[in-house]
Structure formats: C-alpha cells, structure tokens
Amino acid sequence: MLGSFAGLGAFGALAAAGCSAPSGAASGQTRLRYWHLFGGGDGANMTAMLDAFQAEHPDIDLEAATLQWGSPYYTKLGMAGAGGRAPEVAALHLARLAGFAPGRLLDAFDLDLLAEHGVTAADFPVDLWRRGAVDGVQYAVPLDTHPMVLYYNTDVCERAGLLDGDGRLRPVEGADAFAEAVRAAGEVTGGPGLVAETLGADTIGPWRMFNTFYAQTGGQLLTEDGTRIAIDDAKALTVLRYMRRLTEEGLCVERADYQGSVGIFAAGETGFFLNGEWEVTTYLNTGLPFSMARVPNLFGTAATQADCHAFVLPHQTGRGGASNEAAHAFVAWMLTHSVDWAAGGHVPAYLPTLEEPDYLAMRPQSEYREVIDEVVLDPQVWFAGSASRLWIELGAVFAGVLTGSRTPEDGLAEARSRLQELLDTPSPFGETA
Template sequence: MHPHRLSRRRALAGGIGALAATAALGPLSGCAAPSTAAGPGQTRLRFWHLFGGGDGVNMQGMLDAFRAEHPDVSLEAATLQWGAPYYTKLGMAGAGGRAPELAVLHLARLAGFAPGRLLDPFDLDLLADLGVREQDFPAGIWQRGQVAGEQYAVPLDTHPFVLYYQTELCEKAGLMAGGKLKRIEGAEEFADALRAAKKVTGQPGLVTETLGPDCITPWRLFATFYSQTGGKVLSEDGKRLALDDTKALRVLEYMAGLAEEGLMVRRADYGASVGIFNGGKTAFHLNGEWEISSFRTTGIPFSMTTVPTLFGRPGTQADCHAFVLPHQADRGGATNEAAHELVAWLLRNSVAWAEGGHVPAYLPVLKDPAYLELKPQSEYRGAIDDVALDEPAWFAGSASRMWIELGAVFSGVLTGSRSPRGALTEAKARLRTLLDTPDPLPGAAS
C-alpha cells in the first residue's frame, strides 16, 4: 500500500495535536536510525526517509546499489512513519543535536523547518564537483529550496496531480487520436469529454476522492484548477491571505457543477475512488501519479497525462520530495561529504525512482532514453514545468494542516453539503486561523 493511502490518513489524523502529543513523549523516543558501527575505513552515513509501499521498495533497491558501489560508506537507512510523526521527529532531531546526516522533506514544508536552525545548507561547490548544479533543475523548484541565499533543499522529484484515463473507453467515446487522449482545452471541453464518456458507459465520466477522514483530494482538485487562473492562496512570503474571491468562486462553482450534472462520482472515499476506476467503467480518474502500480496490477487498459488546462494557463497541484541536511552542531568532514555523494548518486540514478510514477527533478534524467521508454510515466513529464507548490507557510505542503482543513471544506462542495460561496467563506476563516497559529515544531520559533 502506498503511503498516500489509508495509512497516511491515520498518521495525519491528529494534526497540530499529534505534533504536540509526539513532542510530549520526549526527545526522539524510538525514532533513531539503526545504530550499526561502521567498519574499518568506512564512513558512517545515516539517512531518514518516509517511503513505504512501492516507493519504499524502489528506494531500498537504489540504496543497495549505492552500497555496492561505495563500500567505503556504511549507509544506515531508516524508514519512519509517514506524516506528522515523521516531521515531528525530524524537527526534534535538528533541535536536539541527534540528527542523521541526510533526510527527505517535502519541499513545500521547508518554510516550517526553520532553515538555519533545524536544517543546515548544502555545499553547492561540493555538489557541483559531484555533477549536480542549479541549471540541472527547473528554476522554480530549485529556488524553492533557497532561504536567505543558501540552498537548504535539493529536489528529487515532483509528484503531481495527474489525469488517468481508460484507453478503450476513451476510444469508444471518440476522445483518442494516435493512441493518446486528444488535447482538451478549457473547462467546457473537459465537461464535454466527461459527457461523451458517460454516453458510452452510462456511468459518471470522472471519479476522484470526495469524502472521508482527512480527505485531501478536494483540496488538490481546487488547488490545481485555481492555479490555472493565476490566483494565489497566500502571499508570496506565505504570511498573508491572498485568495481571489472571483477566481476561487469560478473554480468552486465548476467543481460543484460537475457533481450536480452527474459527470463525476459524487461520493467516494479514497479507496473507493481507486476501486471504481479499477473497475474499468469510469473513463477518468484524478489523483497523484503514485497509483500507477495499483492500476498496472489490475491490468486495466489505461494511460496518464497532465491535467488539462481548463482555466487559462497550465498548472497542477504538486509537491516535491527533496533532500535536506538536518542540523548538526559539528556538521562537516567525511560524513557530510558522504551525504552529498548520496544525494548526487540518487539524482543521477533516478530513472529507477521514476518507475514508481514520480517525475524526476534532475533534468538530465528526463532526457535519458531509459526514462523516455517508461510508459506511461514519461507521458506526463511536462508537469515538471507547471507545478503549483503551496506558498511557503509552516502549515502548508504534504501532510499539512492546510490540506486537511481545506480538503474537508471543499469536500462539501463535491458532495453537495456546502455551497461554493459558503465553502469559500469557511476556507478563508480556516486559513486566517492557521496564519495566526505559531509553528509548533521545536526550534522553529524565531
């Protein structure tokens, strides 16, 4: 099971309360990386990540390959619990002086990790010596890793919201050309495509998660379409509310209209939405790209593409897995060099990582013939240029309060329990509360 499934939802259930409860257990209770003494002549390197399911299998294979090529490095990798528990423990590690040499962080969560206090900056000269340079990444993603002129995060990938489609159903509906989904431009064209699919199957043309505990897909749906209007949820510095009422209402009314017309399944939790698409009678599914393995296992004829541009400009909600250096009072020397070497190696070899659906952030890999042969993974690689990351705020990004709070609000728009205008009013109220709440991570306060 992918960490973005039900296990993740349970991990997120406590929100800020879970952060406080975990912190109350005491410094790093039960979360340290396995302690294995390095052998003679070896450099010990500890790496924390949150990859489970298929991602965990892929990462383990990559780490084993690194070990085989670097016998002088004693690599200790620890997989910690996804969501709030992971981020609390990572923050406490940086604050308490018991941090690993390297860790994974969702890029949109960087602002909440007090770069300079909970995280250390990368040595860009060292990375350059290892073949990793700023120009090897999309500018927007690379720059999101910068704070006060220092590079605190190096992106591994982006995991965007994408459109899955049943190839045989879309062919019958006249929506295919040359073996691929025809280009869809504009909100009405997308609705027409759903109508055409429904005419073939008698079922709603689209399914996505609309309800359930810690339901976040309604937020991702809104954030994708809203980004296409050019609107921002927060100011560029993440400190002020910036929702544009007119643009937001346009998107929310469109979302409500799809459900009201019966063009999308109105009530489906996460597991049901995946199961319905797997049933083969619903033409389209909107979700993160990580469900590729679920649908391949079933064997349904499907493919994937970027989310169509419905509101004027390309854009899709996304976050990025990134590497960070948790704060160490004595960072430097061979262990720090080994951490940089592992980052560079994983980036150069991220074709293997892309097999799980993620789009590599290291641009040379996107041109690698081995990556281009991955289907349908390479079909939506263009999303790397149009990712809509949350603005920098401690409560934003994957596994965040904002996703859960606004996912619950916008769920009502899809299920019919909230009006678009009522949802907008409630979303703004919740955002103001989050803006007024200090970052609860230890060491993050100014």
C-alpha cells in the first residue's frame, strides 16, 4: 500500500538503486519508456496497440514494461518518480492522482504540445478532464473509465420476461423494481437471480456496490476538501439495508469471492452479475448468451462507481527534449486509437471514439457508453483509488453487511471509524509541490 511508505527519502534511495538510467537508443531513434499494469485481456489489447504505434513511429524506440498490478506497481512508480529517474510515460488510476504528489512524483503535461498532436481538453468529459488537474495544472490525461455495470444472461432474462423486442434489458427504475427483476430471474434459474463479489481476501466488490448505490442517493463520503467525513447516515443506511436485503432474501448469492462470482455467472446460475465491465472478454470467449447495461437507477440517479485509467508523466530530473515530445505523441496516438482499447470493455474517455462506427458496432461494449457522463470517482484524497486502503478497508466492512456478520448499523459505524483513521493518517508524500 502507498500508506506503508516511510518517507520520500526511502523512495530516493531505492529509486537510485533500482531505476538506473537506460543506455542510448539505436542511432537516430528517441527512446520512450512506458510502464503499465495491464494483464489478461487488457494486456493483450495494450500489446497490440503498442505494436501498432511502434510500426507507425520507427523513429521512436518504445520500451514497454508490464509491472505487477496494484500496490507493487504504485510502489515502484513512486520510487522512480521520487528519484527523478522514471520512465517517460506511465499508466495511473485517475482516482489515485491526489495521493501521488503531483508536482513531486509527477510532471505536468504540456497542453500546447499535446494539442499539436490533435488532442485538447474539449475531447474529454469535463469532469474527467478536471480530475486530471491539480491547482489548474494538468498531471493526468484520461484514457477510459471502467465503471460498475450490470451483466445479464439474455436467455434467462428472456424466459423471465425482462427483455424488450430488441433483446435488450427493459428499463428498471427503483430499488423495489430491481429486486423484482432479480427475483424473476431467480425463478428461472431456481436460485438467486444475482451474483456479486461479497467476500474474500482484500475484497473490494462490496465497497464498489455500496459506492454505486450511495452515489445514486446524492450522498457524499467526504467534504469537498477531503478533510472530514460527510456521510449522510440516513442515505447510507438505506443503501446498506438494501444490500443486506438482497442477500437475506436470497435474491443475491450471499457468499462468493471474486473468482467464484465470475464463475457462477459464467455457468448460467444467475440472470444478473454486478461487476466492473472488464470481464466482457471472459464471457465473449465462453460463448455465454449475455449482454451488459449500465447499473439501473435505484436511488434517484443513474450514477455508478468507477475509476479511470490515465496517462501520467512520472517525474524526471530535467524532463524535456525529444523524449518528452515522444511521450506526448504517444499519449495522443493512444487516445485517438482507443477504439481498439474499448474491446476490453472500458468506455473510452476520448469522446470522438464514442461516435466511431467501429466502436458503435462493438457489442455489448458500446451498450453502456452513456455512463461516461455519470461515473463517480473516489474523493480526491491520498488513500483512495483502485487497490487503495479505502477500497480494501471499506470492502471488508461492507462484506460483513452482505454476508450477515454485521448489521447495517454496525457496518456504518465501523466504516465511519475506519474513514476517520485514514483521514488522521498523514499522506506518505506530504503536500503537492
């Protein structure tokens, strides 16, 4: 975890020892190093895009490194940035930006240089672009958003009378209506109609479910400045009681870890699955009859929990010159070719891609593209974002609510306690520069 770092002095020593400067590129080429954390289907898509970029840019010597997902990746990236000897460009989860010391571990983008390659702020949803800025300086450029979505088995849902004439899920509005749709699917399968991740080591699914439903109520987790808890107890309890209702009434599988939840839906045992959209490749490869939709509006809006992959420029001492220009050219190219990235289920953040015929023909990946305007990222604090302490600690708390080992009231009290502990813990990076 980022929170385990003792301080920036340790970063600098480790970075100097483990991230030495590279040797020169081939004659006439500009060396461009890129670090990312994409594996599985995402990794295959990324590799194909990198190969295409390299083929079109023979003057750039692209060196891509795939590092271990989660905390190990961010540890290494932080060490490299602290030592000023980082790669030219890297991937970062956007919700982690506030905790990654922009101005100290990250360098700012040159927006004029990015514009020379055809990419400007107007090409992105306003809120996502703003999340990449700190104090008006752009430190991250979003590649996509990867939201919580609703998978549905088209055979099960057709038999349950839940599909329209085009074979799509009929609109569902309200918590009771969703419960009834799930119940109808369960009557077809002879068991729970819904599956989601509810438990497991470092479980995050329960947090993502809570945050989706709580965001729909309009509730806030923290104050805008990220310094105090702002939970609306009434709204939070409404959500937590609903989550417990789903499992207690047998509508949702009560005990399923992440891989178990993926397998249960793959086996056709449920009609619905709440998860991130990245499992689309899994199900396309199995031939499962399924489609996907945005999470229904259960509590007032159609907001949904999400994070975003983004590009950042890790801090380099003396950043500039041909390598920095290559980094900007690379980011722009990846964005303007992000229809290929969308195959893995992520919704491209580069808005022109959403209108490309090749993307619109991509089913079910384009079925939930409208969610781009209603995704909810974590508060802008150092302990938030994918694989963060926030996700894991609150995931464990809300897992207890789903499985019945905690009451909703106990879950809320414990969530408040853990949030306060995180707020009272200083950021390992201190303030931004």
